[in-house]
Each structure stands twice: as C-alpha cells, then as structure tokens.
Amino acid sequence: xxxxxxxxxxxxxxxxxxxxxxxxxxxxxxxxxxxxxxxxxxxxxxxxxxxxxxxxxxxxxxxxxxxxxxxxxxxxxxxxxxxxxxxxxxxxxxxxxxxxxxxxxxxxxxxxxxxxxxxxxxxxxxxxxxxxxxxxxxxxxxxxxxxxxxxxxxxxxxxxxxxxxxxxxxxxxxxxxxxxxxxxxxxxxxxxxxxxxxxxxxxxxxxxxxxxxxxxxxxxxxxxxxxxxxxxxxxxxxxxxxxxxxxxxxxxxxxxxxxxxxxxxxxxxxxxxxxxxxxxxxxxxxxxxxxxxxxxxxxxxxxxxxxxxxxxxxxxxxxxxxxxxxxxxxxxxxxxxxxxxxxxxxxxxxxxxxxxxxxx
Amino acid sequence: xxxxxxxxxxxxxxxxxxxxxxxxxxxxxxxxxxxxxxxxxxxxxxxxxxxxxxxxxxxxxxxxxxxxxxxxxxxxxxxxxxxxxxxxxxxxxxxxxxxxxxxxxxxxxxxxxxxxxxxxxxxxxxxxxxxxxxxxxxxxxxxxxxxxxxxxxxxxxxxxxxxxxxxxxxxxxxxxxxxxxxxxxxxxxxxxxxxxxxxxxxxxxxxxxxxxxxxxxxxxxxxxxxxxxxxxxxxxxxxxxxxxxxxxxxxxxxxxxxxxxxxxxxxxxxxxxxxxxxxxxxxxxxxxxxxxxxxxxxxxxxxxxxxxxxxxxxxxxxxxxxxxxxxxxxxxxxxxxxxxxxxxxxxxxxxxxxxxxxxxxxxxxxxxxxxxxxxxxxxxxxxxxxx
Numbered sequence: 057x058x059x060x061x062x063x064x065x066x067x068x069x070x071x072x073x074x075x076x077x078x079x080x081x082x083x084x085x086x087x088x089x090x091x092x093x094x095x096x097x098x099x100x101x102x103x104x105x106x107x108x109x110x111x112x113x114x115x116x117x118x119x120x121x122x123x124x125x126x127x128x129x130x131x132x133x134x135x136x137x138x139x140x141x142x143x144x145x146x147x148x149x150x151x152x153x154x155x156x157x158x159x160x161x162x163x164x165x166x167x168x169x170x171x172x173x174x175x176x177x178x179x180x181x182x183x184x185x186x187x188x189x190x191x192x193x194x195x196x197x198x199x200x201x202x203x204x205x206x207x208x209x210x211x212x213x214x215x216x217x218x219x220x221x222x223x224x225x226x227x228x229x230x231x232x233x234x235x236x237x238x239x240x241x242x243x244x245x246x247x248x249x250x251x252x253x254x255x256x257x258x259x260x261x262x263x264x265x266x267x268x269x270x271x272x273x274x275x276x277x278x279x280x281x282x283x284x285x286x287x288x289x290x291x292x293x294x295x296x297x298x299x300x301x302x303x304x305x306x307x308x309x310x311x312x313x314x315x316x317x318x319x320x321x322x323x324x325x326x327x328x329x330x331x332x333x334x335x336x337x338x339x340x341x342x343x344x345x346x347x348x349x350x351x352x353x354x355x356x357x358x359x360x361x362x363x364x365x366x367x368x369x370x371x372x373x374x375x376x377x378x379x380x381x382x383x384x385x386x387x388x389x390x391x392x393x394x395x396x397x398x399x400x401x402x403x404x405x406x407x408x409x410x411x412x413x414x415x416x
Numbered sequence: 417x418x419x420x421x422x423x424x425x426x427x428x429x430x431x432x433x434x435x436x437x438x439x440x441x442x443x444x445x446x447x448x449x450x451x452x453x454x455x456x457x458x459x460x461x462x463x464x465x466x467x468x469x470x471x472x473x474x475x476x477x478x479x480x481x482x483x484x485x486x487x488x489x490x491x492x493x494x495x496x497x498x499x500x501x502x503x504x505x506x507x508x509x510x511x512x513x514x515x516x517x518x519x520x521x522x523x524x525x526x527x528x529x530x531x532x533x534x535x536x537x538x539x540x541x542x543x544x545x546x547x548x549x550x551x552x553x554x555x556x557x558x559x560x561x562x563x564x565x566x567x568x569x570x571x572x573x574x575x576x577x578x579x580x581x582x583x584x585x586x587x588x589x590x591x592x593x594x595x596x597x598x599x600x601x602x603x604x605x606x607x608x609x610x611x612x613x614x615x616x617x618x619x620x621x622x623x624x625x626x627x628x629x630x631x632x633x634x635x636x637x638x639x640x641x642x643x644x645x646x647x648x649x650x651x652x653x654x655x656x657x658x659x660x661x662x663x664x665x666x667x668x669x670x671x672x673x674x675x676x677x678x679x680x681x682x683x684x685x686x687x688x689x690x691x692x693x694x695x696x697x698x699x700x701x702x703x704x705x706x707x708x709x710x711x712x713x714x715x716x717x718x719x720x721x722x723x724x725x726x727x728x729x730x731x732x733x734x735x736x737x738x739x740x741x742x743x744x745x746x747x748x749x750x751x752x753x754x755x756x757x758x759x760x761x762x763x764x765x766x767x768x769x770x771x772x773x774x775x776x777x778x779x780x781x782x783x784x785x786x787x788x789x790x791x792x793x794x795x796x797x798x799x800x801x802x803x
Contacts, residue, residue: 089433097437101444259456262767262793264719264744266689266707267639267661268621270570270586272549276518288518291553291570291586294624294637294663294691295705295796296746296760296769312584315619315641316659327716334767377742381716385657 102344144179145241146413147359148229151325152215153248153277169212170228170245172308172325175238177413180370186412187329188382189322195390195397196235201226203234210397211235215245225356237406238413242359248278248309250354252301257350258335260300263307263327267294269320271310278305304328318398319383326381333379337372382412456768457791459488466773466788470752473510474771474799475499476792480512480530483771483789491530497521500797504559504595509533510800511557511565516540520551523567523599536565537599549573552601555588560628563595566613568624571604587622590614590636614668614679617641620661627695629728633669635702637691638679640664642712653686655712662714663691665704667731683726683733689714690722690736692747694798696754699728701778703748703757706736721745721759723777739774739783747798758801760794761785768793 151172173190192212199214200206201223209217214231215224229240246254255261269292276288290306292299299307308328314320339347359367386404390397459476464486472483479494480501492498497515504511509527516522520539526532541550556568567590574585590613593599597609604610613634616622620639627635642653642660653662668680684690689707696703706722707714720741725734740761746769748759757777760769771788774780 086429086433089429090436093433093437094440097440098444100437101441260793262744262762262769263716264705264746265796266714266716267663268588268624270553270588270621272573272586273584287548289520289548289551289553290518291521291555293555293796294621296744296794297796298769298793313586313619313621314661315617316661319657319659320661323713323716330717331767379717381713383657383713 142181144177144181146239147176147178148232148240148243149174149176149329150215150225150228150243150245151248151251152212152245168216169210170215170224171212172321173212173228173232174322174325174329175232175240175413178370178374180373183374184378184380185374186380186382187326188409188412189326189384190232190236191318191322191384191387191398193318193396193398194384194387194400195392196231196400199227199230199234201230203230205234208392210395225358236409236413238409243357244359245356246351247354248305250351252278252305253350253354254301254347255299255304255332256301257346258332258339260298261304261328261331261335262296262298263331265292265294265297265307266323268292269307269310269324270313271306273312274306274310278302299328319385322383323381326383330379333371333374380412382408384408456793458494459789459792460490462488462789462791464488464789466786468751468758468773468788468801470801470803472749472758472771472799472801473501473503475501475512475795475797477795478515480510480526482528482530491526499795500555500557501800502557502559503800503802511536511559513555513557519548521553521555523554523557534596536596539599539601541601550601552604553586553588554599556590556624556626558626558628559595560634561630561632564592564628565595565597566590566592566626566628566634567599568622568626569599569604570622571601574618585618587616587618587620588624589616590623590626590634614638625692627693629695629699631728633667633728633731634680635665635667635683635693635695636680637663637665637693640686642686653709653712656686657712660712660714662686662689662709664688665690665693665702665733669731681731683731684736688722688736692798694748694750694757695726696750697752698754700726701750701754702726702733703750703759703777705746705748706738708741717744718742719745721748721757721761721774723757725778739777739780740772740785744769746796749798749801751801752803755779758788758799760796763787763790770794771799 150170152170153168171192173192175188177186190211192210194211195208196211198206198209198217211231215228217227225243225245229243233240269290271290274288274290276286277284290310292307308321308325311317311321384405386401387398390399459481467485474481475498477494478497479490480492480498482489482491499513499515501510501512509525512524512526513521514524522539523536524532525534525536537554539552539554541552553570554567558566560566568588569591570586570588591604591610592613593610599610614623614636617638617640620641623636623638625637639661642656642662664682664686665684666680666682687709689709690704692705694703702724704722705719707719720738723737723739743761746760748757750757755776757774759772761772762768763770770790770792771794772785773788774783774785777783
C-alpha cells in the first residue's frame with residue numbers, strides 16, 4: 057500500500073490545502089501586510105515628533121497627596137486619569153523664562169518662576185472651557201515637588217525654587233493644589249522662545265488690543281538677544297492687530313506702562329491663548345511634526361502623545377463664546393521682606409475658585 | 417496558479433504594500449503643508465469680492481495699497497513699516513506713519529501714487545543703542561481746518577532724566593502743529609510751534625485717535641482707570657477691579673492750549689468702553705468700536721461696531737446703536753456721502769482681518785455686512801475712503 061502511494065499524493069493534499077485554508081490566510085496576510093506598511097509609513101512620518109515628544113511629554117505628575125484641608129470636600133492632589141472624550145479635566149498652563157539665562161552667585165544656572173499661571177477647566181461634554189488666571193505675586197505657602205510645606209512666597213516662585221523641568225512643574229502643581237484646593241489633571245509648561253516659535257508656526261495670531269501697550273524698558277532677552285538685561289521699546293496700538301511670535305510675547309509680557317500691571321497681563325495672556333486656539337483648531341494630525349519642531353526643548357507636559365488628537369478635537373469643538381474668562385482680583389498690595397507682593401483674601405478667592413473649579 | 421505567476425503575484429502585492437506605506441507617509445505630509453501654508457496673500461494677488469465706489473487706501477503688512485473697484489495697487493512695498501494712512505483734505509496727498517519696529521515711528525507726506533514727498537517728523541533721538549527713552553512714537557495723524565495737524569506723541573515721559581527710573585511711564589498725549597512743521601522731540605518738549613492738546617492719564621496708554629471738527633474742537637479717545645480714584649472718570653465703572661483700564665470718546669469743544677486739564681467732555685460711558693471714532697463728513701454721525709463689558713471687565717474677544725448720532729453744535733451724542741456684534745470689529749471708516757461704512761473684522765473660520773462693508777449704516781433696520789477683501793490680514797489702522 058505504501059508503495060502504492062504516489063510521491064505526489066501528499067503534495068496534492070498540500071496543494072489542495074494551499075488552495076483552501078491558505079487562501080484565507082493569504083488574504084489575512086496581505087491585509088496585515090498593508091496595515092503594517094501603513095503603520096511603518098505613519099511611524100516614519102511621525103518619527104521626528106516621537107523623538108522630540110519623548111523629551112517633552114509623558115512627565116507624570118508626582119505629587120504627594122495633600123495634607124487634610126479645612127475645606128470640606130476638598131479634592132486630592134493624587135495624579136488623575138487621562139481625560140476621556142467626555143469627562144471634565146483641569147490643565148495648569150505655565151509660562152516662564154525658566155531658561156537658565158541668569159546665574160546664581162556660584163555661577164550655576166538660576167531658574168526663575170512661572171510668570172504666567174492659568175488654570176483651564178475643559179468640559180468636553182458641555183463644550184465649555186473656563187480659564188482662570190492666578191496672579192504671580194500672590195503671597196501663599198509654597199510646597200515642594202513632594203508636597204512638603206516650605207516657606208511662604210510668591211505663588212509663582214514654587215517653580216523656580218524646585219529647580220528646573222518637571223520637578224519645578226510638580227512643585228508648582230503641589231503649591232496650587234494645596235493653596236487653592238483644586239485638582240490638576242495635567243500641566244503644560246512653555247518657555248518664552250517656545251511661545252514665539254509656536255505662534256510663528258501657525259502664522260501669527262489676530263486680536264483686538266483694548267488699549268495702547270507701551271514700554272520703553274521691555275526685556276529683550278529672547279529671539280536672538282545675547283544679553284539677558286537688554287531692553288527694547290514696545291508699542292502695541294489698540295484695535296485690530298496681527299501679531300507674530302515676538303510681538304505676541306511683547307503684548308502678553310509688557311507691564312511697565314500698564315496701570316493694570318499683572319491684571320492687564322493676565323487679561324492679555326488669556327486673549328492670546330484664545331487667539332492661538334483659533335489657529336491651532338485648524339491643525340490636523342499631519343501638522344504635528346511642524347508643531348513638535350517648533351516646540352522642541354521649549355515645552356514640558358504630562359499630556360501623553362495619544363491624547364493630542366483628543367485635545368485638538370476639543371479645541372475645534374469649543375467656540376470662543378464658550379470660553380469663560382476669570383481673573384482673581386481678591387487681593388491687596390503689600391510689602392513683605394522688601395518685596396512688592398499681593399496679599400490674598402483667601403476666603404474670597406476660594407469662593408471664586410470653587411465656583412468655577414468644583415471640588416471633585 | 418503556476419509558481420512563476422504566484423511569485424509575480426506576491427511580488428506585486430509586496431510592491432503595493434510598500435507603495436501603500438509610502439502613500440500613508442506622503443498623505444500625512446500633504447496634510448501638514450496645507451494646514452501650515454500661509455492663509456494670506458499679497459493684496460495685489462487677492463480676489464476682491466465687492467467693488468466699492470471711489471478709492472480705499474489701506475495698510476497691510478507694512479505696505480500701503482489703494483483699492484479701486486476690485487483692483488488693488490501697491491503704493492509702498494510690504495515690510496516697510498507703513499501704517500495709518502490718512503488723507504490731506506482739499507485734494508492733497510496722504511499722510512502715513514512709518515514704523516521702525518522696537519524703536520520709533522515717523523510721519524511722512526506722500527502723493528496719492530505713494531511717492532514720499534516729505535518726512536515731517538524725526539523721532540529717532542538715541543545716540544547709543546541703549547538710550548531707548550530718547551526715541552519717540554508718533555501715531556494717529558489727522559489734519560483739521562487750516563492745515564492744522566494733530567497727532568499722538570509719547571511725550572511727556574516719566575523720569576527720562578533718571579536712568580534708574582527711566583522709561584516706565586510712556587503714554588500718548590495729543591499734540592497739534594501746522595502741517596509741514598518740523599516735528600522733533602526738542603520742538604515738542606519746548607513747545608516750539610507744537611502745542612500739547614491733551615494730557616494723558618499716566619500708565620493707561622494715554623490719548624489717541626484725534627478727530628478734528630470743521631467748526632473747531634476735537635474728538636479723541638482717552639484711556640482711564642475704571643476704578644475712578646485717579647483718572648478723569650466722573651462715574652467709576654461698576655464692578656471693575658482696581659486698575660482696570662477703559663476708554664472713552666471725549667469732545668474738547670474749544671482747545672485750551674497748554675492748559676492742563678482741558679480734558680473735554682466724555683461722550684461715552686465707561687461701561688461702553690468705546691474707541692476708534694470715525695466722524696461722517698457732515699459731522700452728524702459717529703461710528704466707533706465699543707467693547708462689551710461684563711462684571712466690570714471689558715471683553716478681550718469681542719468688539720462691536722457702533723453708530724450714534726452726533727450734534728457738533730451742542731456736543732451731544734445720541735444712543736449707541738450696536739449694528740455689528742459677535743465679532744472683533746475694528747477701525748470703521750465712512751463713505752464720502754456719510755451713509756455706508758467699511759471696517760475690519762475677521763473672516764469667519766479664521767482670525768484674519770479683512771475689510772467689510774455695511775450699506776446704509778445709519779438707516780438700515782438690519783444692517784448686513786458684506787466681505788470686501790479675501791486672503792488678507794489687515795493691520796490695525798483705519799482705511800481711507802475717498803471719492
């Protein structure tokens with residue numbers, strides 16, 4: 057019998073099998089091949105972004121849980137979950153000249169404070185955004201990155217006191233969470249040059265300036281300046297203004313001739329953010345390489361790459377009219393240790409904060 | 417299927433797979449270039465949607481342009497720092513400001529073809545690069561009866577003589593001279609043929625947008641502290657935080673030269689936060705830009721186009737009629753017959769400022785704005801509309 061088997065018998069069976077089962081397998085194989093090829097194509101496109109982003113994103117918030125607060129129902133500072141498509145979340149936006157251009161007496165780089173602090177609460181389901189500016193000179197207890205109570209200071213100093221990078225961000229988050237009893241889900245820190253690059257990358261922004269912003273002693277310490285103490289003249293006139301990156305930074309940073317001082321800057325900062333959102337909402341995923349290139353080394357965030365598309369989508373869905381602007385003004389000028397500071401009326405401030413940032 | 421055919425088929429599939437991967441890569445790349453491509457064009461390369469009667473002179477990207485019908489002519493090249501063109505009455509040419517960014521700005525006279533006829537101010541005063549306080553800004557030129565020239569100038573400044581204190585207080589006051597006079601810091605400082613017309617509220621930005629009246633007197637905008645303890649406000653803005661700044665349109669009916677405190681009369685209220693006045697030719701209507709104010713805080717994302725009747729003889733302003741709302745309107749200009757308006761506002765969908773037109777702005781029950789220009793990003797100065 058065995059001799060009777062033709063050598064071609066098994067081959068015929070294999071051939072027969074090749075025609076039936078492998079056909080399905082072949083189709084799957086081809087599909088898989090196309091998918092893999094597409095993924096490789098996409099990865100190769102996003103590769104520069106991935107490399108850049110790895111250095112800037114994914115920094116987790118590592119803040120110890122706060123000490124029990126007297127405020128009933130106060131939120132925890134425990135790191136929270138990544139936002140879903142519908143759950144509200146809060147982002148702390150920080151802007152500063154924390155680029156080490158100054159040095160300490162020992163010659164080590166001196167990292168400064170978070171000059172701009174804006175809490176942004178996004179409610180995707182309601183299509184609503186609330187922006188709340190925290191005055192940088194509010195005199196409050198400062199906390200370390202690990203949540204340890206330090207001395208009192210200006211709220212913005214928490215960032216610089218902790219050094220640079222994500223440790224500064226964590227200290228700033230701990231300070232704001234502890235002092236204002238809010239939960240911060242994510243943070244984004246951007247440097248001066250990063251803001252310039254970002255605005256230039258989207259072709260500038262358009263605003264209506266409310267009053268002349270004048271300054272004969274504006275710090276010219278970016279955009280090619282080699283002297284951190286150099287100065288420039290600034291005049292942004294009221295009315296329709298198209299601002300490039302440098303001009304937009306001048307607009308949000310100038311304060312010497314502004315009676316409103318930091319309040320004026322807070323208003324202008326939120327105004328520029330809304331104008332920037334308008335431009336960013338026109339972006340697609342394909343723009344992420346340009347964006348990453350513009351922000352390389354000038355941004356820190358814990359927002360994972362995978363959430364960028366969600367944030368872009370939210371940005372497109374929320375109109376300017378759905379953005380609520382809140383400015384803390386419940387303070388009085390004071391002098392502490394020779395420093396001009398703002399003495400907060402914390403009970404009044406907490407009432408405002410909890411109105412817009414409900415305790416979770 | 418024969419082995420060679422199978423081999424050929426798989427080779428073809430592999431090639432298609434590779435092509436697909438490359439296609440995905442290129443598709444993403446194409447997406448990036450379209451979103452980041454400049455959305456604006458040179459004015460001479462854009463399509464004008466609506467033909468307006470007469471000629472409109474406007475500034476864009478540091479250049480000067482003239483729009484006649486649907487044709488745009490370049491008068492001065494972009495990047496030249498040109499802004500704020502105004503017409504010299506009586507068939508004369510144009511005045512325009514040329515800005516040297518971060519330093520100073522000067523006033524020039526041009527003919528209507530854009531050729532520079534004369535430099536009327538010399539505002540670069542610094543000898544060394546660090547003497548920033550020695551430079552000056554000149555903006556908002558306006559020519560009144562008898563070739564009287566009004567302009568905003570950042571003098572007097574605070575503590576210019578003290579380097580340690582220098583350069584913090586820089587506000588516009590309105591000055592007046594005769595068209596053609598040499599405008600320099602020294603001549604302004606020593607009132608040599610140049611007289612101060614308004615006194616800025618310190619640290620507010622000061623006084624801008626002078627509009628001379630035919631019968632004498634001046635409309636202008638001053639910026640004031642809404643809180644009311646240091647400014648000129650008679651009625652503090654309710655709910656305003658300390659140091660909030662708002663604008664008011666004022667009328668100085670009879671200029672009292674070099675008399676501090678000749679602030680004139682406020683025509684608008686602090687809660688209206690109005691600025692950028694444009695007077696129609698027979699001086700019976702004022703178009704302006706007013707910002708909605710909520711809880712004592714002016715909006716930073718919305719500004720309305722407003723029209724109100726005006727009686728120059730009595731200096732009274734009628735009720736404010738907000739004819740265009742819900743956008744960022746700016747820089748209104750009347751037609752020569754005083755019925756229609758053009759103004760700047762963003763095109764829907766992006767933030768770029770374009771020229772818009774409103775027919776019968778004072779009589780229409782439901783004014784409807786039509787977009788005039790496309791693919792531009794006009795700067796903050798009002799256009800000039802002439803017959």
